[in-house]
Amino acid sequence: MARTEKKGLVDSAADSGLDPVSVLPGVGPALQAALQRIGITRIQDLWFHLPLRYEDRTRLTPIRDLRVGESAQVEGTVEAVERSFRFRPQLRVVISDDARTMLTLRFFNFRRSQVEQMNSGTRLRCYGQIRHGTQGPEIVHPQYQRVTDAGVEVEESLTAIYPSTEGLGQKRIASLIELALRKLPGDEVLELVPRALRKDLHMLSLRAALLLVHRPPADADVAALLLGTHPAQQRLAFEELLSHHLSLRQLRMQIRRHGAPRLRGNGKLRKALIKSLPFQLTAAQQRVSAEIAKDIADAQPMLRLVQGDVGSGKTIVAAWAALAAVESGFQVALMAPTELLAEQHLRNLGTWLAPLGIEPVWLAGKVQGKARAAALAALAGDAQLVVGTHALMQQAVQFRDLGLVIIDEQHRFGVHQRLALRDKGRDGDRVPHQLVLTATPIPRTLAMTAYADLDVSVIDELPPGRTPVTTVALSSSRRGEVIERIRLACAEGRQVYWVCTLIEESEQLEAQAAEVAHAELTGLLDGIPIGLVHGRLKPAEKQAVMDAFRSGRIALLVATTVIEVGVDVPNASLMVIENAERLGLAQLHQLRGRVGRGGQASSCVLLYQPPLSAMARERLTAMRETSDGFVIAEKDLELRGPGELLGTRQTGRLEFRIADLARDAALLVEVQRIGTLMSEQHPELCERLVARWIGAASQFANA
Numbered sequence: 108m109a110r111t112e113k114k115g116l117v118d119s120a121a122d123s124g125l126d127p128v129s130v131l132p133g134v135g136p137a138l139q140a141a142l143q144r145i146g147i148t149r150i151q152d153l154w155f156h157l158p159l160r161y162e163d164r165t166r167l168t169p170i171r172d173l174r175v176g177e178s179a180q181v182e183g184t185v186e187a188v189e190r191s192f193r194f195r196p197q198l199r200v201v202i203s204d205d206a207r208t209m210l211t212l213r214f215f216n217f218r219r220s221q222v223e224q225m226n227s228g229t230r231l232r233c234y235g236q237i238r239h240g241t242q243g244p245e246i247v248h249p250q251y252q253r254v255t256d257a258g259v260e261v262e263e264s265l266t267a268i269y270p271s272t273e274g275l276g277q278k279r280i281a282s283l284i285e286l287a288l289r290k291l292p293g294d295e296v297l298e299l300v301p302r303a304l305r306k307d308l309h310m311l312s313l314r315a316a317l318l319l320v321h322r323p324p325a326d327a328d329v330a331a332l333l334l335g336t337h338p339a340q341q342r343l344a345f346e347e348l349l350s351h352h353l354s355l356r357q358l359r360m361q362i363r364r365h366g367a368p369r370l371r372g373n374g375k376l377r378k379a380l381i382k383s384l385p386f387q388l389t390a391a392q393q394r395v396s397a398e399i400a401k402d403i404a405d406a407q408p409m410l411r412l413v414q415g416d417v418g419s420g421k422t423i424v425a426a427w428a429a430l431a432a433v434e435s436g437f438q439v440a441l442m443a444p445t446e447l448l449a450e451q452h453l454r455n456l457g458t459w460l461a462p463l464g465i466e467p468v469w470l471a472g473k474v475q476g477k478a479r480a481a482a483l484a485a486l487a488g489d490a491q492l493v494v495g496t497h498a499l500m501q502q503a504v505q506f507r508d509l510g511l512v513i514i515d516e517q518h519r520f521g522v523h524q525r526l527a528l529r530d531k532g533r534d535g536d537r538v539p540h541q542l543v544l545t546a547t548p549i550p551r552t553l554a555m556t557a558y559a560d561l562d563v564s565v566i567d568e569l570p571p572g573r574t575p576v577t578t579v580a581l582s583s584s585r586r587g588e589v590i591e592r593i594r595l596a597c598a599e600g601r602q603v604y605w606v607c608t609l610i611e612e613s614e615q616l617e618a619q620a621a622e623v624a625h626a627e628l629t630g631l632l633d634g635i636p637i638g639l640v641h642g643r644l645k646p647a648e649k650q651a652v653m654d655a656f657r658s659g660r661i662a663l664l665v666a667t668t669v670i671e672v673g674v675d676v677p678n679a680s681l682m683v684i685e686n687a688e689r690l691g692l693a694q695l696h697q698l699r700g701r702v703g704r705g706g707q708a709s710s711c712v713l714l715y716q717p718p719l720s721a722m723a724r725e726r727l728t729a730m731r732e733t734s735d736g737f738v739i740a741e742k743d744l745e746l747r748g749p750g751e752l753l754g755t756r757q758t759g760r761l762e763f764r765i766a767d768l769a770r771d772a773a774l775l776v777e778v779q780r781i782g783t784l785m786s787e788q789h790p791e792l793c794e795r796l797v798a799r800w801i802g803a804a805s806q807f808a809n810a
């Protein structure tokens with residue numbers, strides 16, 4: 108679409124937003140490069156670089172008033188400093204305030220100089236999230252400063268915390284935004300949604316909203332700002348949702364314009380596959396297969412999302428679709444988000460397809476040297492099917508004739524990655540069909556926004572004979588009993604998962620927690636072969652452990668949430684999830700889906716640290732009461748929101764700056780209405796809006 112800008116005063120004023128950030132004083136090449144890493148190249152990118160959250164440093168909270176789960180600023184005097192090396196180095200600093208109540212500060216990474224600073228009697232001001240510790244409240248890795256006699260003032264208004272990157276401190280970003288805001292034009296220039304469309308919404312002006320979120324005044328509604336429901340945040344969320352909606356609309360339109368190979372086939376391979384299976388497809392699997400077959404027989408590219416609960420049998424549907432492409436002489440690529448999952452697909456497909464004379468090619472990051480050269484040659488030559496990770500999207504990968512792209516667990520990949528793989532199969536105007544598999548059950552309203560570029564099929568039935576997993580929630584004080592239960596289960600030849608979780612979104616800390624649990628369980632469960640798998644292991648190490656578990660050489664597998672996605676070991680029939688109260692429902696459900704896959708009765712123990720928050724209690728209750736993914740999804744949406752539901756909170760995929768699909772769901776109806784009007788009446792404004800929020804190099808330019 109050509110940009111049709113009107114000439115005149117208004118547009119030249121708007122241009123200050125399009126100026127490069129280098130026009131700001133002090134922005135040289137190094138800083139420019141750092142900014143670019145977080146998507147900031149122009150002045151307007153700074154205007155729209157919105158706070159990730161706020162920290163309330165406007166007051167000090169007395170230690171006795173601290174509430175678990177909340178973040179707070181506390182001041183106190185160091186009472187005790189303790190270093191220990193149980194399993195790993197740790198520094199514990201106990202402080203107390205005037206009321207003589209104690210707070211523990213815990214550090215896992217620290218420097219000697221830090222320890223030396225913490226003499227008893229030193230006054231510290233710290234900020235962080237309060238957790239339930241063994242000796243009362245604690246903060247892990249607080250931000251802190253020493254307070255001298257003169258004292259330190261508290262802040263007057265909320266502190267905005269911005270998304271950042273290495274080498275770019277919060278102060279630096281905040282000061283750049285401040286400089287950019289001085290160039291913020293009036294609403295007549297800034298607003299891209301025409302007034303006529305906006306007027307029924309009764310929203311703040313864009314300029315007022317931006318100024319407020321960047322510099323909340325001292326008298327602003329703090330509670331609303333912290334929750335993201337302030338009218339200024341809602342105004343911006345509306346605009347962000349609108350631009351995402353418009354961009355997905357554009358994407359869909361562009362994709363539909365391409366042609367695609369007609370994958371009709373003669374059905375021989377598919378029939379042979381079905382005949383060879385030890386089970387019958389469920390009615391839901393048959394229906395979804397038929398939907399896919401109809402789509403790919405068409406000369407328009409399919410864009411279909413197959414949604415099915417954990418264990419609903421999406422893989423066989425994918426294999427069946429793959430055969431339709433192979434029958435038609437085209438190649439198929441199956442991509443999974445982790446090596447673990449990709450290898451599992453390779454194994455499953457290998458078993459199913461080898462008797463039909465089809466050998467899947469394997470391509471992942473660790474495939475190097477001769478093996479890699481051979482794989483690449485096969486893809487450019489007569490390979491029929493390739494299974495792999497994102498390595499499939501590398502430049503060197505070329506296909507002979509890619510007709511179908513299958514992507515598992517879509518929420519781990521972004522729209523871009525989907526397109527990147529598809530473009531491997533581009534042939535003039537012809538692109539491959541795309542099939543996306545996800546275990547994340549998404550309520551309809553949400554699906555329309557999150558996957559507006561896809562058609563959706565649902566496998567809403569589990570294969571017969573599955574016994575629901577019995578779920579109990581136990582306080583961590585009963586850990587000993589649970590460990591005994593593991594001993595008994597292993598004695599009966601059952602296999603067990605022990606899942607460690609941490610609240611910090613840090614793979615490193617989570618891996619450490621798993622190491623600690625592994626050491627502890629090894630000490631307590633003498634004679635039981637125990638394995639450990641976490642995200643920091645090398646792929647080969649991970650694979651070796653998983654193989655040992657699958658083959659039964661390991662009876663108990665201690666794992667982090669890396670096993671959340673797709674791992675299939677039918678003999679595992681007991682799962683213990685530590686600190687289950689910390690996980691969202693969707694994640695708990697995914698994890699639990701790893702058991703109950705074989706014939707035997709399975710159970711899941713949710714260990715929690717009391718006291719439970721009301722929300723955590725509801726989550727654990729929901730887990731006990733149902734194993735239906737859709738019921739859980741609705742409950743999750745009600746309780747917490749789609750961040751977890753879409754799996755974006757952990758992975759940051761959907762990448763909203765300010766919007767939150769659940770919190771702001773009420774805006775979606777208007778977003779769709781105005782989106783339709785805008786794309787019909789003001790295509791050029793749509794384009795500018797999308798560029799402003801989603802990126803200048805209009806990401807879908809070649810879709």
Ligand code: ADP
Nearest residue numbers: 386387388389416417418419420421422423570
């Ligand atoms: P998911 O949808 O979670 O990816 P999978 O495709 O891994 O589920 O299937 C889970 C298990 O169920 C696999 O072991 C698979 O072979 C088996 N399975 C799939 N479809 C059926 C069916 N119709 N009847 C019985 N077992 C099935």
Ligand code: MG
Nearest residue numbers: 421422515673
């Ligand atoms: Mg799967």
